[in-house]
Amino acid sequence: MVHxxxxxxxxxxxxxxxxxxxxxxxxxxxxxxxAWDTACRVADSAVIYVPKGRYLIGQEVRFKGESCISKxxxxxxxxxxxxxxxxxxxxxxxNWFSFIGVHNVTVLGGYFDAxxxxxxxxxxNGNNCPEGATTLRFMDSYNIxxxxxxSLNSQLFHIAINRCRNIKIEDIRIIAxxxxxxxxxxxxxxxxxxEVRNASIKTGDDCISIGPGTKNLMVYGxxxxxxxxxxxxxxxxDAEEQGVENVTVKKAVFVRTDNGLRIKSWPRHSNGxxxxxxxxxxxxxxxxxxxLIDQNYCPGHPSCPYQxxxxxxxxxxxxxxxxxxxxxxxxxxxxxxxxxxxRIRMQAVNLTYYGEAAxxxxxxxxxxQLGLVLPxxxx
Numbered sequence: 577m578v579h580x581x582x583x584x585x586x587x588x589x590x591x592x593x594x595x596x597x598x599x600x601x602x603x604x605x606x607x608x609x610x611a612w613d614t615a616c617r618v619a620d621s622a623v624i625y626v627p628k629g630r631y632l633i634g635q636e637v638r639f640k641g642e643s644c645i646s647k648x649x650x651x652x653x654x655x656x657x658x659x660x661x662x663x664x665x666x667x668x669x670x671n672w673f674s675f676i677g678v679h680n681v682t683v684l685g686g687y688f689d690a691x692x693x694x695x696x697x698x699x700x701n702g703n704n705c706p707e708g709a710t711t712l713r714f715m716d717s718y719n720i721x722x723x724x725x726x727s728l729n730s731q732l733f734h735i736a737i738n739r740c741r742n743i744k745i746e747d748i749r750i751i752a753x754x755x756x757x758x759x760x761x762x763x764x765x766x767x768x769x770x771e772v773r774n775a776s777i778k779t780g781d782d783c784i785s786i787g788p789g790t791k792n793l794m795v796y797g798x799x800x801x802x803x804x805x806x807x808x809x810x811x812x813x814d815a816e817e818q819g820v821e822n823v824t825v826k827k828a829v830f831v832r833t834d835n836g837l838r839i840k841s842w843p844r845h846s847n848g849x850x851x852x853x854x855x856x857x858x859x860x861x862x863x864x865x866x867x868l869i870d871q872n873y874c875p876g877h878p879s880c881p882y883q884x885x886x887x888x889x890x891x892x893x894x895x896x897x898x899x900x901x902x903x904x905x906x907x908x909x910x911x912x913x914x915x916x917x918x919r920i921r922m923q924a925v926n927l928t929y930y931g932e933a934a935x936x937x938x939x940x941x942x943x944x945q946l947g948l949v950l951p952x953x954x955x
Contacts, residue, residue: 586620586622586623587620587621588622589615589622589623591607591624591627592627593611594610594614595610596611596626597631597632598627598628598630598631599630600629600631600656601632602632603632603633603660605635605637608633609638612639615644615646615649616641616644616645618645618646618649619645619646620646620647621646621649621650622650623649623650624651624652625654626651626652626653626654626655626657626686628655629656630656630658631657631658632658632659633658633673634659634660634665634666635665636671636709638676639674639675639678639681640676640678641677641678642676642677644678646680648680648682649678649680649681650681650682650684651681651684652685653684653687653725655687656688656689657673657688658689658690658691659690659731660691661691663691663698663706664706666708666731667705667709667731668706670709670713671709671711671713671736672690672710672730672731673688673712673713674714675715675720676715676716677715677716678714678717679717679718679719679720681717681719681721682720682721682722683722683725684723685725686724686725686726687726687727688712688730689729690711690727690730692708692729692731692752692756693729693753695731696731696755696756696757699757708758709731709732710730710731710735711727711731711732712727712735712736713733713735713736713737713738714736714743715740716738716740717740717743719742720743722745722746722748723745723746723747723748724746724747724748725749726748726749726750726751727749727750728751728752729756729759730750730752730759732759733761733763734752734760734762735761736762736763737762737763737764737765737767738767739767740767740770743769744771744773745762745773746774746775747773748774749776750775750777750783751779752778752780753780754780754802755780756779758781759779760779760782760783760784760785761775761779761782761784762784762785763785764784764785764790765786765788765789765790766788766789766790767790767791768790769791769792770793770794771793772784772794772796772798773794773795773796774796774798775797775799776799777799778802779803780803781803783800783803783804783806783833784798784806784807785807786806786807787809787811787820788811788813788817788819788820788848789817789818789820790808790820791822792821792822793822793823793824795825795828796827797826798825798827798828799829800831800833801829801831801832801861802831802832802833803834804833804834805830805834805836805838805865806825806828806835806836806838807839808820808823808850808853809839809840810841810842811839811840811842811848811887812842812843812844812845812885813842813844814846815844816846817846817847817848818848819848819850820849820850821849821850821851822851824854825837826854826857827856827857828855828858829859829861830860830861830866831862832863832902833864834863834865835863835865835866836867836868837858837894838865839853839869839870839889839892840868840870840871841870841871841885841887842873842885843871843872843873843882843883843884843912844881844883844886846886847886848887848888849888849889849890850888851888851889851891853892853893854892855867855893855894857895857897858896858898859898859899860898860900860901860927862900863900863901863902864902864903865901865903865905865906865908866897866899866927867894867906867927868907868908869889869909869910869917870908870910871885871911872910884912884913884915885914886912886914888915889911889915889917889918890919891918891919892920892921894920894923894925895921895922895923896923897922897924897925897926897927898926898927899926899928900928900929901927901934902929905935905936905937906928906936906951907927907936907951908936909936909941909954910937910938910939911938911939916941917942917943918943919942921944921945921955922943922946922949922954922955923946923947924946924948924949925945925948926948927950927951935951935953936952938953938954941955
């Protein structure tokens, strides 16, 4: 029996003690919320433990840090958390699990199965469907670690990081089919000092999407596919927008994705920018657009602004990018006439098209290439 009040260091709180049922039938939402509230009253460190089993979480669970006195909280999950069969129950929420204003929190292990396929079917049929819930969202938080988590069939984004700092995401798996809409694997914006390591991401949208205000991001050891690749953007959604800077992507593998390494912005005036980006070591396997800068991004938009993109793209390095393109044009840089892409550098790039030479297509871009760069002709 758990008693409320203060606890000794490393207090362990089992969600079963709060009424959670591991049968996948009885809703355990309240038990998870109560366990969090109790952990927040622990003077030192607390572990919320989720044993093996299937736990139905039928509503949004909000973990708030505003009244927490705990130095550290670990959510250790050995079980599977499942969403309700009726997609409308989660679909009307913005998030499934949201962490708001927390610090020194670790999410360790576990399966998050949001059962998003019924919502995707609704959207595919053009019915009056809810937007859907992001599976895991962290907002206004710092010192966060997400390790060993598997996210399956999210209704919308799998993991979203908003207005956070010092976040480490490692050893994760994200799985959704390639036709699932807006199921970005990891979305980051308005956040600094983020590290993503050792992730396998199969999804229907960007494997990693990097939004405005992202600074000091390291992505290392990512396998992506299916999906839309790693994207900086979309940018220029707003005229007043923070920039993206100090982004490094190392040792990435893309397998039959729509894009590989992409920077995209809407054709609209904006004060945003992209600066100091390093794409270091990537293998492409039948990728439609291995290297892409698109400053005229406007996919099927009925009110495309058709302006010159105001996003300034400067100091981007592509090094050791190898593999195969599924289209003839393996390198495409469609930059703004008003604000051309500058200081773009390429070295040790070798991309082919079904065993033949690939091509480049470049507009309003300047920089230099060093050593072997195939296909050549951009810089």
